Amino acid sequence: xxxxxxxxxxxxxxxxxxxxxxxxxxxxxxxxxxxxxxxxxxxxxxxxxxxxxxxxxxxxxxxxxxxxxxxxxxxxxxxxxxxxxxxxxxxxxxxxxxxxxxxxxxxxxxxxxxxxxxxxxxxxxxxxxxxxxxxxxxxxxxxxxxxxxxxxxxxxxxxxxxxxxxxxxxxxxxxxxxxxxxxxxxxxxxxxxxxxxxxxxxxxxxxxxxxxxxxxxxxxxxxxxxxxxxxxxxxxxxxxxxxxxxxxxxxxxxxxxxxxxxxxxxxxxxxxxxxxxxxxxxxxxxxxxxxxxxxxxxxxxxxxxxxxxxxxxxxxxxxxxxxxxxxxxxxxxxxxxxxxxxxxxxxxxxxxxxxxxxxxxxxxxxxxxxxxxxxxxxxxxxxxxxxxxxx
Amino acid sequence: xxxxxxxxxxxxxxxxxxxxxxxxxxxxxxxxxxxxxxxxxxxxxxxxxxxxxxxxxxxxxxxxxxxxxxxxxxxxxxxxxxxxxxxxxxxxxxxxxxxxxxxxxxxxxxxxxxxxxxxxxxxxxxxxxxxxxxxxxxxxxxxxxxxxxxxxxxxxxxxxxxxxxxxxxxxxxxxxxxxxxxxxxxxxxxxxxxxxxxxxxxxxxxxxxxxxxxxxxxxxxxxxxxxxxxxxxxxxxxxxxxxxxxxxxxxxx
Numbered sequence: 001x002x003x004x005x006x007x008x009x010x011x012x013x014x015x016x017x018x019x020x021x022x023x024x025x026x027x028x029x030x031x032x033x034x035x036x037x038x039x040x041x042x043x044x045x046x047x048x049x050x051x052x053x054x055x056x057x058x059x060x061x062x063x064x065x066x067x068x069x070x071x072x073x074x075x076x077x078x079x080x081x082x083x084x085x086x087x088x089x090x091x092x093x094x095x096x097x098x099x100x101x102x103x104x105x106x107x108x109x110x111x112x113x114x115x116x117x118x119x120x121x122x123x124x125x126x127x128x129x130x131x132x133x134x135x136x137x138x139x140x141x142x143x144x145x146x147x148x149x150x151x152x153x154x155x156x157x158x159x160x161x162x163x164x165x166x167x168x169x170x171x172x173x174x175x176x177x178x179x180x181x182x183x184x185x186x187x188x189x190x191x192x193x194x195x196x197x198x199x200x201x202x203x204x205x206x207x208x209x210x211x212x213x214x215x216x217x218x219x220x221x222x223x224x225x226x227x228x229x230x231x232x233x234x235x236x237x238x239x240x241x242x243x244x245x246x247x248x249x250x251x252x253x254x255x256x257x258x259x260x261x262x263x264x265x266x267x268x269x270x271x272x273x274x275x276x277x278x279x280x281x282x283x284x285x286x287x288x289x290x291x292x293x294x295x296x297x298x299x300x301x302x303x304x305x306x307x308x309x310x311x312x313x314x315x316x317x318x319x320x321x322x323x324x325x326x327x328x329x330x331x332x333x334x335x336x337x338x339x340x341x342x343x344x345x346x347x348x349x350x351x352x353x354x355x356x357x358x359x360x361x362x363x364x365x366x367x368x369x370x371x372x373x374x375x376x377x378x379x380x381x382x383x384x385x386x387x388x389x390x391x
Numbered sequence: 392x393x394x395x396x397x398x399x400x401x402x403x404x405x406x407x408x409x410x411x412x413x414x415x416x417x418x419x420x421x422x423x424x425x426x427x428x429x430x431x432x433x434x435x436x437x438x439x440x441x442x443x444x445x446x447x448x449x450x451x452x453x454x455x456x457x458x459x460x461x462x463x464x465x466x467x468x469x470x471x472x473x474x475x476x477x478x479x480x481x482x483x484x485x486x487x488x489x490x491x492x493x494x495x496x497x498x499x500x501x502x503x504x505x506x507x508x509x510x511x512x513x514x515x516x517x518x519x520x521x522x523x524x525x526x527x528x529x530x531x532x533x534x535x536x537x538x539x540x541x542x543x544x545x546x547x548x549x550x551x552x553x554x555x556x557x558x559x560x561x562x563x564x565x566x567x568x569x570x571x572x573x574x575x576x577x578x579x580x581x582x583x584x585x586x587x588x589x590x591x592x593x594x595x596x597x598x599x600x601x602x603x604x605x606x607x608x609x610x611x612x613x614x615x616x617x618x619x620x621x622x623x624x625x626x627x628x629x630x631x632x633x634x635x636x637x638x639x640x641x642x643x644x
Contacts, residue, residue, distance in 0.1 A: 004515070249473055250503050
């Protein structure tokens, strides 16, 4: 049953994408670690860190595609799930600092000592254990998505209204996390990390492993997303997007379908956040900013929603563009982003991958029609010219 | 009152004294209606007579303010939602053909098939030989075997209507509610739809809402005329269409 589910995921394009990601997971760290810095093939550490960041964003865009591209839920608050995953990882990393902090307190992170707290708040318990922290990376965003979705989908909040409350959700969380007495480091967030699983976060080898993990998790989530969307459930999902009432009157519980998808998507976003934090070295409430979530929507739209691979490409391209622009012409980046979104909405409503796919299918249909025509003219046996034409 | 309880014991669908109002407007006004098992029933009436609202009430989309809606003598439909009611065996075809446009004809039918509809059941679903045979059978009934791999978006209006009827068949309902099935169809398609509905009604009850009097004559079944939210007349098409109240309210003088 499970094998059938997973095997169904492995369609042509997905296999290629997974292959590329796994190759990247090996080759990039290898070129970073094994080649001398003056070699033409050497990938500097800062480039690898940048690429790792893009891969985390790509996973976030993939998560959004699952709910937006397939289920029609335009979430403008996916950054919240990303940030929560990031905070879970950040809390683990904070606890690993131990007594090496500025204040040298073995039990409390620096900011708590600074705030004159005497003991660790209960919600920090257990986060010094890696497996528990990793469970929290999935559970916290998943639980928030479950509670939020339970109420929203049951009350049949749809369309723009849902988008607005997801935006309000991430905004409210941002305000909450900014407060010092929430116990998450307030304005400054969590930073100054030392170790992960006993390895130095800043060390070249650790960075290489984190990069490889990012590519690997992206590949894994891509397979899971593909398996979901290619199952009968995935077809129901598209049905919910296109004709929700039809699905309801066929006897499906639309609220459960949406809830499941929303929770899975939130967990993907949480994983992305958890991989992001050790690579950039900080997590702060800014990650909850509504603008961040909207940027994810732009990446997904640029790449092509409802294609799984499109959002990955979109996230990498737009962020590479952002890195370039903010370096070369910093004042123009926001204009470029806005222009890009308008251009995509007007000229490429299916996004890059969606447009290519559409063109490809149209060409195939045209060729099939032409072949059928020729076949009728020439009779049953194909002629040499026909075979050549078909090729 | 004896007669009512008698009809109730053999009814498939039983509406008694149902009323619903929207912002003070009485869309349905103490409507009573009984559909027997295996019956094919036509419902006519002017615009705003409450035909679609009645379907909304039966399928759980709208809750009535007062009145009883009983399915199979025991099940109170006013306590259930759309998904429950669909699973009980009431299928509904919308006025505007509503199919999954980005799926193929085959996938549309596969989704509609009366199988376990839970999240995990659908995640791990694989097409069985039995399901395959059932879908092929429906394709034959709705005359669309040759278009099974076509995307529903590419179908003509009439074919979409049939596909939707096919999806309702796949749902294996005991009662089928069909809202204006021949709207926008050619005469040939209309005649064929009448044949199709009669065929379907052999094994289940069907309630058809329609404006097309020719089509209703083709069906040759009991007709209920609604106006202003309640039943105006009920009987054969000739009986109903000669009723002075029906002529005044609906057919026109």
